[in-house]
Amino acid sequence: MNNFRFLFAFVVALALGPLVLPEFYVTLLNYIGLYAIVALGLVLLTGVGGLTSFGQAAFVGVGAYTTAYLTTVYGVSPWLTLPAGLALTAAVALSIGFITLRLSGHFLPLGTIAWGISLYYLFGSVDFLGGHTGISGIPALQIFGFELKSGRQFYYLIWAMLLVIVVATRNLLDSREGRAVRALKGGTLMAESMGVNTPRSKIVIFTIAALYACLSGWLYAHLQRFVNPTPFSLLQGIEYLFMVVVGGVAYVWGAILGAGLITILKQWLQDWLPQLLGQSGNFEMIVFGLLMILVLHRARDGLWPIILRLIPEHPERPRVAHAEALPRRAIPPAGSVLLEISNASKRFGGLIANDRMNFKVRSAEIMALIGPNGAGKSTMFNGISGVDPLTSGEISFCGERIEALEARDIARRGISRSFQHVRLLPTMSVKRSHRRPSAW
Amino acid sequence: MKIKKVPACLFALAAIAAASTVYADINVGVTLSATRPAASLGIPEKNTFALLPTSIGGQKVNYIILDDASDTTTAVKNTKKLIAENKVDVIIGSTITPNSLAMIDVAAEAETPMIAMAAAARIIEPMDAKRAWVFKTPQNDAQMATAIVEHMTNNNVKTVAYIGFADAYGEGWWNEFSKIAEVRKIKVIANERFNRADTSVTGQVLKILSAKPDAVLIGGAGTPAALPQRSLKEKGFKGIIYQTHGVANADFLRVCGKDCEGTFLPAGPVLVAAQLPDNNPIKKVAQEYVTKYEAMYGKGSVSTFGAHAWDAGKLLSNAIPVALKKAQPGTPEFRKALRDALEGTQNLTATHGVFNLSPQDHLGFDQRARVMVKIEEGNWKLVK
Amino acid sequence: MDLQIALLLAQDGITNGAIYALLALALVLVFAVTRVIFIPQGEFVAFGALTLASLQAGKLPGTLWLLLGMGAVITLMEFAKALRERRIRRIPSILLLNCGVPLILAGILFAVSPATLPLPVQVILALMLVVPLGPMIYRLAYQPIAEASVLVLLIVSVAVHVTLIGLGLYFFGAEGSRTPAFTDTSFAIGDALLQGQTLLVVVASVVLIVALYLFFERTIYGKALRATAMNRTGARLMGISATLAGRLSFTLAALIGAFSGILISPITTIYYDSGFLIGLQGLRRRHHRRSGQLSACRRRRHPGRSA
Known part of the structure; x- marks a missing residue:
């Protein structure tokens, strides 16, 4: 109003x-x-x-x-x-x-x-x-x-x-x-x-x-x-x-x-x-x-x-009263393989950060990648999400090969990630920041 | 809450800006280019307004001077302001052709006479209902170009190269000069452009040299026109070099130095006022201006551009008493009468020539408005 | 003729190229240290050349008044700050630096007629008049907002540029100036004439670049600047004052600018507003200079990426 x-x-x-x-x-x-x-x-x-x-x-x-x-x-x-x-x-x-x-x-x-x-x-x-x-x-x-x-x-x-x-x-x-x-x-x-x-x-x-x-x-x-x-x-x-x-x-x-x-x-x-x-x-x-x-x-x-x-108060601008929720994706049956990493390697010049990694992530499962500082955990994440592509190896998501895709295309297939250092936009409210991923 | 305040803020900005309207006897609005590229032309013009009479025909005259920064938008804005806020009876300006062209519509719609200080003939030709309100004091480029072409024919110049500013000045000269040269069977074999602030014109000059012209015409104004000349001399060009009347100030001689020896240029007679024969009526008027200007701004500071402003003042001093007989200043009738009086100017001697205006010709200069000048020993020398 | 044209063009290109290379170096330096895209860089070229021309014409250059004025404003600001922080002991040095030096210069200019001095002295006087403007501009315009975004710093640069152009028109008038050549000698190479002035420009640029190299490699201040350029936060943690680095980089930029102006003013005419185009040229070259010494260090920073 x-x-x-x-x-x-x-x-x-x-x-x-x-x-x-x-x-x-x-x-x-x-x-x-x-x-x-x-x-x-x-x-x-x-x-x-x-x-x-x-x-x-x-x-x-x-x-x-x-x-x-x-x-x-x-x-x-x-x-x-x-x-x-x-x-x-x-x-x-x-x-x-x-x-x-x-x-x-x-x-x-x-x-x-x-x-x-x-x-x-x-x-x-x-x-x-x-x-x-x-x-x-x-x-x-x-x-x-x-x-x-x-x-x-x-x-x-x-x-x-x-x-x-x-x-x-x-x-x-x-x-x-x-x-x-x-x-x-x-x-x-x-x-x-x-x-x-x-x-x-x-x-x-x-x-x-x-x-x-x-x-x-x-x-x-x-x-x-x-x-x-x-x-x-x-x-x-x-x-x-x-x-x-x-x-x-x-x-x-x-x-x-x-x-x-x-x-x-x-x-x-x-x-x-x-x-x-x-x-x-x-x-x-x-x-x-x-x-x-x-x-x-x-x-x-x-x-x-x-x-x-x-101006003493400036309330949030009115939101659209109600919007239909986006349709849910079909959820794969629990236990089926969602993400499959095979022989994934990442090199930075002479330095090998990930050396032929192999693992699977199944539906309805929480998988943790653990290791000391510099072990290559973030590198692996960056490789999977396409931010910093692998040097060699394969990644499949729901049976589809994704290692050659752009980060945005991987995101659209249903992989979401967070960052170690929080990347928020200073001009956007938390709510709107969260709406960003949901938009796509 | 912000509902009320925001528009209030925006409007406050506009509303507080109200300046008091000047109610004076005769208001002369001036817009000229005193900063940015055309400053070397606009500043002497601006200086000249301080020398113009503050009372004409027994009425007080106010000059309201605005700077348009060599920009057309600002020139038009200034014109609208002068008309709406200052209720001027006449507008003088602007310094350069594009600005003056852009101002025509505004002045004509407000039925306010306008005297341009820019050169292009397009400002007053072809005569139509709008241009009926527009006058100008500088010689047409064509008039000056004819003088150069005549001089070329007399000196056996068969081929000529042109290098001019990449702006309206260089372009205007190119249009007039190439047209007249063609008629007189002089071949123009190169056409180059450079920018005022360029630090080197070697490329253009080499192209000109490889075409081997008998003469080169440099279409630039003020000290920047010295750069091609120097470059030509340095690279061993032996032919005649012509400049335009745009360079006619002391700074050009200072910067160009010995590279400019022997250069020819057409100019208004004011440039060589002291050398004019005593029977030339322009001599007295021009010397009066030079003396007044130099008394105020120092020896050697005078330029022909300021004299265009002086001539505009001359036109007004002549026309205002006539118009005053018909109507009171500040009224549309007065502006109309002033326009008619300006158009009726006959045999008015000014610093650049003798004005004889007619409904078809709103400049009214004849052959007396230009002389050929040669640069000798760092001075302007009238070519007899 | 073809060879001659090539030689003439090469000569032209090398002289202008040397100047632009110097300016590009100054722009990279200022940007790397302070994140300021220093559009007014060109104004120092114009001010340097026109100040020298004024001195030679026996006129008092307007830059002197600018120097005195800015010095006075800074003195007042620093004075107030010193009083607030109760650091009275700093006051004499503030006075000496911002008011004393300009006043001494003014005294020299009033005492002797600058037109009669030998050329090298005139050049040094011109540099002394123009170069201090660099750190002063940093102090007044940029230091208070040193942490602002690149865009804001850029717009401040535009504002500084507009101010300096306006001042330049007021000080030096609309028409340009050219100073007499430092040397009239010329050498014949085949058909073409090699101007002594061209050679001088190239030699002087090379000397300046070598001097800058030594400054960056061998002196503690040079190293501090390099450190700030590589990593601002890191440098601050190591005790390098960001303010000092900023002022130092602006001093160097002003020195390079004014010196370039003095070098080219015998070759071309310089106007109060010549700086913008010259600066733009320098800006375009900036990126070709990425392989220069400043960024060579930057590359060394990423031997590999850590997860």
């Missing part, structure tokens, strides 16, 4: 906004909305999935340029260019994703820098896209023959779309797919052993984030009615990341807060600094940078958690 009332109040406030705010603040809110849409994608990608991307601005560019080109050259209706832009973005994101998401650790942000720069130069050097000078004369959007020309009219479109995305993102994060995505941040090892297909989850959120960016670009092109490469540069990409981190990278509302805060702060600085320090220098960048350092010192998780803390 609370959640619903919160959204309702937010929507009412939004709807009344343009009626009371001066013209320019509606303009600012429009930009905030556009930035927040991209930032939401980053919350999903970076805050929840743990993948850092500097290149979101390039996807905004794909959306903006698709509609700019199609509407000005072929006169296509903007409502048709949106699906076209989304399709193109999905194609680009999938292909870039397949290449860069394989990169691990710090190669990934570097990869995103690389394609962020490449797409920027592509926009600038392709003649039919207007080169560095840009495309002007993009038509205004029309809804039922009514032109959205003023900022106040556009405002409702932007924020309606943003709200849809907020709701969609929250629902996504509460779904099975969402729990899988959340597991990514705790490292792929745990997620994989619980049966999550991590490459797939990464591609999914990467594409969703790119689609959000594309939508923002489409709106931008029709609001601005002019596109050129500078708003889609690497610098802007970094700025989006900036917004989510300042707002609170792990929170959906943090994206909106961050986008709003940075946009308004820059505006304030532009208004007040010349009055304080005179027209002679350009102090905006200096003061902005210093303020951001201070903010991050005081709130390294962003500002949203601080706001949440100010």
